[in-house]
Amino acid sequence: MPTAVSSIAVWSDDPRLRPCAEEIGSRLGLPLGDDAPVLLRVTPERLELVQTGEGAPGPVWIDLGAVDTRSAGGARRDQPLSRAVGLRQGVRRVVDATAGLLHDAFLLASMGCEVVCVERSGVLHEMQRDALERGASDPALAAACARMTLVRADAREWLGGLGAAARPEAVYLDPMHPARRKSALVKKEMRLLRLLVGEDADAQELLAAAIGAATRRVVVKRPGHAPALAEGVVGSHKGRAVRYDVYSGRGGDV
Ligand SMILES: C[S@@+](CC[C@H](N)C(=O)[O-])C[C@H]1O[C@@H](n2cnc3c(N)ncnc32)[C@H](O)[C@@H]1O
Incomplete structure (x- = not known):
C-alpha cells in the first residue's frame, strides 16, 4: 500500500546514537537526516515518530x-x-x-x-x-x-x-x-x-x-x-x- 507521507528520514539528536539511526535507516531504505516532514527519531529512551514544522504535535511512540x-x-x-x-x-x-x-x-x-x-x-x-x-x-x-x-x-x-x-x-x-x-x-x-x-x-x-x-x-x-x-x-x-x-x-x- 502507498504510504500517505512521501518523505521520512531517520534521525537522532544525540550523535552517539547516529550509528543506531543509520542502521535502522539502512534496514528501512530511509535516509539519515532531520529535514523531512516526518522523522523516525532514536532517543536514549525509545524510538519515536514525529512530525516536523511549526505547530506540529509532539512525538508518538508505542507505550x-x-x-x-x-x-x-x-x-x-x-x-x-x-x-x-x-x-x-x-x-x-x-x-x-x-x-x-x-x-x-x-x-x-x-x-x-x-x-x-x-x-x-x-x-x-x-x-x-x-x-x-x-x-x-x-x-x-x-x-x-x-x-x-x-x-x-x-x-x-x-x-x-x-x-x-x-x-x-x-x-x-x-x-x-x-x-x-x-x-x-x-x-x-x-x-x-x-x-x-x-x-x-x-x-x-x-x-x-x-x-x-x-x-x-x-x-x-x-x-x-x-x-x-x-x-x-x-x-x-x-x-x-x-x-x-x-x-x-x-x-x-x-
Ligand atoms: C488501525 S491500525 C491498527 C491499530 C492496532 N489495532 C492497535 O491497537 O494499535 C491498522 C494497521 O494495520 C496495518 N495493515 C493494514 N493492512 C495490512 C496488511 N494487509 N498486512 C499487514 N499490515 C496491515 C496498517 O499498516 C496499520 O498499521
Missing part, C-alpha cells in the same frame, strides 16, 4: 505501559474483545494481522493469548521491536510481551502461506477506516498513523485471507456506527465506541 488492561474496556475477560475472540471457548492462538501500535495485540496477550503481530509498515515494525524490547525489561509488562511475536509482512500473503500446523485459531483485524469529519477529536497517535500508512483500502482482501487461514474465527474491529466490512457476520460484540464483528474461519468451528 505498552499506557494500554488500559484493567477497566471494562481493557483486558478483563468479560469485555467485548475477549468475547469476540472466544477466550471462554478456549481460543488462545491469535494472529493480529493489522498490528499497528500494538495496543490490541497487547490486550490480547494480557488476556493470555499467544499473539503473532503482523505489520506491513517497516517504520511501525521497527517501533514495535523497540516497544517489545522495552516491555521485556519491565516486570509489569514482560509476561504479556513474551507472548507476542512480530512479523513484518503483508498479512494477505503471509496468511495465505501458512501451512496447516501453523494456522491460528483466530485472526484479528483492525484496518484503518476512512477519516471521520470531526478529525480534531481523533487522537494524535491515530492521526500520525494515518499519515504514515494511509487508508487500508484492501481490507476486504485481507478479510478473505484471514477467513482462509483461521481455524475457528476472524474478528474485525469496526467503528460503532460503520457497516460491516463484508457479509457473513455470525456475531457482534459492542464496546463503547467500537464493535467487534465475528466471522467463521475455514474450520467453521466458531
Whole structure:
C-alpha cells in the first residue's frame, strides 16, 4: 500500500546514537537526516515518530505501559474483545494481522493469548521491536510481551502461506477506516498513523485471507456506527465506541 507521507528520514539528536539511526535507516531504505516532514527519531529512551514544522504535535511512540488492561474496556475477560475472540471457548492462538501500535495485540496477550503481530509498515515494525524490547525489561509488562511475536509482512500473503500446523485459531483485524469529519477529536497517535500508512483500502482482501487461514474465527474491529466490512457476520460484540464483528474461519468451528 502507498504510504500517505512521501518523505521520512531517520534521525537522532544525540550523535552517539547516529550509528543506531543509520542502521535502522539502512534496514528501512530511509535516509539519515532531520529535514523531512516526518522523522523516525532514536532517543536514549525509545524510538519515536514525529512530525516536523511549526505547530506540529509532539512525538508518538508505542507505550505498552499506557494500554488500559484493567477497566471494562481493557483486558478483563468479560469485555467485548475477549468475547469476540472466544477466550471462554478456549481460543488462545491469535494472529493480529493489522498490528499497528500494538495496543490490541497487547490486550490480547494480557488476556493470555499467544499473539503473532503482523505489520506491513517497516517504520511501525521497527517501533514495535523497540516497544517489545522495552516491555521485556519491565516486570509489569514482560509476561504479556513474551507472548507476542512480530512479523513484518503483508498479512494477505503471509496468511495465505501458512501451512496447516501453523494456522491460528483466530485472526484479528483492525484496518484503518476512512477519516471521520470531526478529525480534531481523533487522537494524535491515530492521526500520525494515518499519515504514515494511509487508508487500508484492501481490507476486504485481507478479510478473505484471514477467513482462509483461521481455524475457528476472524474478528474485525469496526467503528460503532460503520457497516460491516463484508457479509457473513455470525456475531457482534459492542464496546463503547467500537464493535467487534465475528466471522467463521475455514474450520467453521466458531
Ligand atoms: C488501525 S491500525 C491498527 C491499530 C492496532 N489495532 C492497535 O491497537 O494499535 C491498522 C494497521 O494495520 C496495518 N495493515 C493494514 N493492512 C495490512 C496488511 N494487509 N498486512 C499487514 N499490515 C496491515 C496498517 O499498516 C496499520 O498499521
